[in-house]
Amino acid sequence: MDKLTQAMQQWQESILDKQLQHAPELSDHFTTESGIPVKRLYTPADLAATDYVTDIGFPGAYPYTRGVYPTMYRGRHWTMRIYAGFGSAEDTNQRFRYLLDQGMRGLSIAFDLPTQLGYDSDDPLAEGSIGRVGVAVDSLADMEVIFKGIPLDQVSTSMTINGPATILLAMYIAIGEQQGVPANKLTGTTQNDILKEFIARGTYIFPPEPSMKLVMDIVEYCFRQVPKWNTLSITGYHIREAGADAVQELAFTIADAIAYIDAALARGLDVDDFASRLSYSLGCHRDLFEEVAKFRAARRLFARVMKERFQAKNPQSYLFRTFSGSCGSTLVSQQPLNNTVRIAMHTLMGILGGHQAIHTASWDEGHALPTEDSSRLALRTQQILAHEAGLCNTIDPLAGSYYVESLTSEIEKRAAEYLEKIDRLGGMAQAIASGYISEEIQAASIRLQESIDSGDKVIVGLNRYVEEEADLMEEKFFALDPELEHRQRERLASLRSRRNNSEVQIALTELATAIDADQNLMPILIKTVKTYATIGEICAVMRAKWGEHQASRYF
Amino acid sequence: MTEKNKIKVLITKIGLDGHDRGAKLVAHALRASGMEVIYLGHRQTVDAVVNHAIQDDIDYLGISFLAGDHLHVVPKLMKSLAEKGAADHIKVIIGGIILKSHIPDLLALGVHRVFLPGTPLAEIEKFIKQDYGTNHLR
Numbered sequence: 001m002d003k004l005t006q007a008m009q010q011w012q013e014s015i016l017d018k019q020l021q022h023a024p025e026l027s028d029h030f031t032t033e034s035g036i037p038v039k040r041l042y043t044p045a046d047l048a049a050t051d052y053v054t055d056i057g058f059p060g061a062y063p064y065t066r067g068v069y070p071t072m073y074r075g076r077h078w079t080m081r082i083y084a085g086f087g088s089a090e091d092t093n094q095r096f097r098y099l100l101d102q103g104m105r106g107l108s109i110a111f112d113l114p115t116q117l118g119y120d121s122d123d124p125l126a127e128g129s130i131g132r133v134g135v136a137v138d139s140l141a142d143m144e145v146i147f148k149g150i151p152l153d154q155v156s157t158s159m160t161i162n163g164p165a166t167i168l169l170a171m172y173i174a175i176g177e178q179q180g181v182p183a184n185k186l187t188g189t190t191q192n193d194i195l196k197e198f199i200a201r202g203t204y205i206f207p208p209e210p211s212m213k214l215v216m217d218i219v220e221y222c223f224r225q226v227p228k229w230n231t232l233s234i235t236g237y238h239i240r241e242a243g244a245d246a247v248q249e250l251a252f253t254i255a256d257a258i259a260y261i262d263a264a265l266a267r268g269l270d271v272d273d274f275a276s277r278l279s280y281s282l283g284c285h286r287d288l289f290e291e292v293a294k295f296r297a298a299r300r301l302f303a304r305v306m307k308e309r310f311q312a313k314n315p316q317s318y319l320f321r322t323f324s325g326s327c328g329s330t331l332v333s334q335q336p337l338n339n340t341v342r343i344a345m346h347t348l349m350g351i352l353g354g355h356q357a358i359h360t361a362s363w364d365e366g367h368a369l370p371t372e373d374s375s376r377l378a379l380r381t382q383q384i385l386a387h388e389a390g391l392c393n394t395i396d397p398l399a400g401s402y403y404v405e406s407l408t409s410e411i412e413k414r415a416a417e418y419l420e421k422i423d424r425l426g427g428m429a430q431a432i433a434s435g436y437i438s439e440e441i442q443a444a445s446i447r448l449q450e451s452i453d454s455g456d457k458v459i460v461g462l463n464r465y466v467e468e469e470a471d472l473m474e475e476k477f478f479a480l481d482p483e484l485e486h487r488q489r490e491r492l493a494s495l496r497s498r499r500n501n502s503e504v505q506i507a508l509t510e511l512a513t514a515i516d517a518d519q520n521l522m523p524i525l526i527k528t529v530k531t532y533a534t535i536g537e538i539c540a541v542m543r544a545k546w547g548e549h550q551a552s553r554y555f
Numbered sequence: 556m557t558e559k560n561k562i563k564v565l566i567t568k569i570g571l572d573g574h575d576r577g578a579k580l581v582a583h584a585l586r587a588s589g590m591e592v593i594y595l596g597h598r599q600t601v602d603a604v605v606n607h608a609i610q611d612d613i614d615y616l617g618i619s620f621l622a623g624d625h626l627h628v629v630p631k632l633m634k635s636l637a638e639k640g641a642a643d644h645i646k647v648i649i650g651g652i653i654l655k656s657h658i659p660d661l662l663a664l665g666v667h668r669v670f671l672p673g674t675p676l677a678e679i680e681k682f683i684k685q686d687y688g689t690n691h692l693r
Contacts, residue, residue: 113571113622125600128627129571202573202597243576329576333652333672366672367652368623442579449580453675462673474654480623551596555566555579555586 004045016040033287033457034245035447036410042402050405055300059395062307064299065408066396067354068319073392078350079357080382081158081323085110085135086369087484088491089145092135096150098372104379106188108158108359109146110134111168116203118164118539121488130485133369134160138492139534143171144178153181157188158233158323158357163205165192166214167538170525173226189230189279189323192218195256195428196235199437200242202551205539208429210546212263214521219264221522223274230279232260233323240283241329243445246294247411251418252428252437253280254302258419259428261310275306276316283327284346284353292398293407295322295353301412305419324350326361335461335470339363340377347381351391352398358382368477438554492534499532507531508541515545562687565613567595567604569632572622577651581617584676585683601628605635608645615667615683620651626660633665646686650674 030038039046050056057063060070069075082099084107085092096107111134114126120138121130130136137143152175161168169190173183194211197204204211215232222229236244236253244252257278264274282298284291302320306312326346331339340363350358360378362370370378385391398404425431432438451457458464507528514524528538566582568575575597586592593611595604608616618632629649636642646667653661658669667686670679 117571119571125571128624129622132623133572197573202575203571241574241576243580367654442583445576445580446583449676453677459673463675472655474656477654551573551598553594553596555582555592555594 004043008043032290033285034247034290036290036407042406044402046402046406050409056399056405062315062318063303064318064320065296066399068299068321068356072354072395074395077386077392078355079106079156080104080379081106081108081357081359082375082379083108083110083160083325083359084375087131087135087481088488089135089137089142093146093148095372099375099379100150100155102376102379103383106156106158106357109160111161112136115535116161116163118205118535120534120536121492123536130488132480136488137535139495139532140171140174140529141495141532143175147175152176152179153185159189160191162191162194162197162203163211164535164539165190166217166521166525167529167535169218170522170529173526174530183226184228186226187228189233190218191233191235193232193235193256195259195432196238198432199239199252200441201238204549206542206546207549215260216263216267217520217522219274220267220269221520222277223269229277231274231277233279233281234260235281237281237283237325239441240285241327242441243448244441245444246285246290247414248418248440248444249282250294250298250411251415253282254305254415255419255422255428255431257302258305262427271310271312272314272317275312276314276319279321279323281323281325284324284349285327286330288345288349289404289407291349292352293404293411295355296408297412297415301415322355323357323359324353324355325359328361328365331361331366332459332462333366333472335467336363336366336473338461339366343378344381344385347385351385354396364477371476371478435554438552442555495532503531504533504537507533508537511538511541512545515542561589561591562615562683563591563611563613564615564617564683565593565595565608565611566617567599568597568619569599569601569604569628570622570624571598573597574621578619580676581650581679584680588680590683601631601635605632605639605641609639609641613645614687615646615648617648617650620649620653623652625649625653626657629661629664629666
């Protein structure tokens with residue numbers, strides 16, 4: 001290293017300093033999006049403390065920095081998922097079949113807010129929200145329509161559902177049965193990550209303790225009955241979208257994972273029974289190198305946590321398998337077509353970051369649900385990058401970059417410091433309840449907003465290169481059918497009169513008994529959804545037993 | 556109207572949506588600029604918000620919408636304020652993911668001002684201070 005230090009010093013004195021004298025740099029402090037200082041130049045000296053074999057290693061081998069599988073995209077491309085779901089079950093079924101025809105490999109369902117919060121479409125609180133940010137599901141009857149003509153043994157389905165995840169999974173299992181696909185053949189994911197709802201997304205129903213019980217009911221039931229199901233998608237994406245920086249996103253995601261693993265261990269499961277069915281989701285934000293470093297650091301830090309903290313033995317338990325998504329908050333509603341470029345960058349981050357599934361947003365998502373055209377473009381973006389750009393020929397191509405490796409280590413170090421702090425606070429549940437996590441996120445959110453408002457952080461079309469009268473292209477946006485709410489309520493009324501209501505009541509009573517007995521609720525929920533009991537009816541039983549969680553007023 | 560030291564603002568979200576990043580940022584910025592800010596959190600109902608606003612003698616009611624339900628909620632909100640005799644002295648400001656083409660409808664309903672995505676926080680603060688000044692110092 002002496003030779004290097006000497007050469008660098010010489011370069012600085014004879015070349016760099018002269019340049020800086022007559023042409024200063026654009027800023028006196030360069031940082032990543034998350035505020036990590038970035039040096040002018042990285043050299044092998046920055047990797048002096050990094051050991052290739054123990055810190056970087058090989059794909060498919062501990063500590064998995066370079067990827068979770070030995071051949072990565074040379075063996076198989078990532079699963080291209082386009083998050084979709086709107087309006088009625090028919091609308092969503094049609095969109096899914098269209099996207100599958102266009103080469104999409106996995107479904108990703110968005111549910112409307114009443115469904116996510118356990119309200120039926122005829123509940124007064126659901127008014128105005130039915131089918132708006134996702135598909136309206138009141139009962140198994142709606143799920144039957146969503147999956148009509150889609151064989152569940154040929155697609156994997158990711159469901160963005162948390163509070164009532166047990167109920168939607170029960171419905172999915174019931175649809176499988178109807179199609180003759182046994183539960184042990186079903187593949188897919190329930191997001192089921194309630195901790196990040198308390199931290200970031202706000203779509204919780206019950207207080208933390210019963211919420212955690214429901215999460216664990218899925219983990220435990222699937223270990224025994226639905227072995228290929230990803231029981232949880234522990235999600236940093238929403239934490240980032242709530243204003244966290246990249247380090248916080250990673251740290252809080254792993255802290256959540258630790259809390260879930262502790263809870264599963266407390267149920268008497270062995271870490272290697274269930275850890276391989278946990279999956280993860282992180283966002284693709286603005287800073288390409290920081291994001292790639294974040295994904296690499298995530299794999300390494302997680303593998304170390306699993307090995308050192310939880311003493312996992314099965315290598316499958318070490319894998320930080322991820323679904324990445326374009327951060328919607330990076331999209332800009334002014335000059336909306338510019339978003340196609342941002343989305344291509346998100347896709348690039350996802351690929352260079354080695355994700356197992358990638359969602360790309362649509363250019364119009366700064367303002368509306370995607371149209372068929374805009375979601376096709378989002379899918380084509382992935383296909384172009386997968387096939388045309390040479391990105392998949394070799395594994396983890398940014399490895400060995402002095403900068404990316406340094407940043408990977410720095411992010412891992414900073415995230416590990418957060419984990420220590422959270423441990424000192426008594427674990428993630430405590431850290432959330434105490435307000436610490438919200439305070440940290442809010443501080444980062446304010447920092448970022450201030451840097452955008454001051455113009456320090458340039459956002460094209462927003463605070464620079466602004467076109468006052470630019471076309472917002474609103475006429476091209478998706479518009480929801482105004483008759484939808486009415487139709488969905490009628491459909492529900494007809495279901496209520498058609499089904500065997502005494503069977504529904506019996507099942508709901510059994511559910512209440514199972515809650516009192518603190519049983520795993522999955523078996524009774526599968527039975528209950530088959531009677532066409534609605535999500536609202538089922539959640540009403542749970543609300544009566546457990547109460548509801550109240551929103552925080554911290555800001 | 557009695558003379559008050561501070562402008563009183565209530566920030567909240569009505570409806571089922573939980574995306575509160577923007578609402579919290581606005582609440583923070585307004586408080587930092589010297590206003591008295593009450594933040595009710597998300598998932599509020601029209602009735603609860605209006606009652607709160609009246610009880611706390613609020614000057615500005617800021618509601619954040621990100622789930623596309625503003626044209627459904629705002630008419631109910633304005634109606635409730637009017638029924639309770641508060642429409643004149645409580646000014647409603649809307650922000651969030653709102654189409655520009657919706658602004659005329661919202662203003663026609665009696666909304667005082669609509670802030671679209673990307674609005675610098677200082678612009679919201681400046682608007683409220685100037686507006687308050689115009690109404691209270693003449």
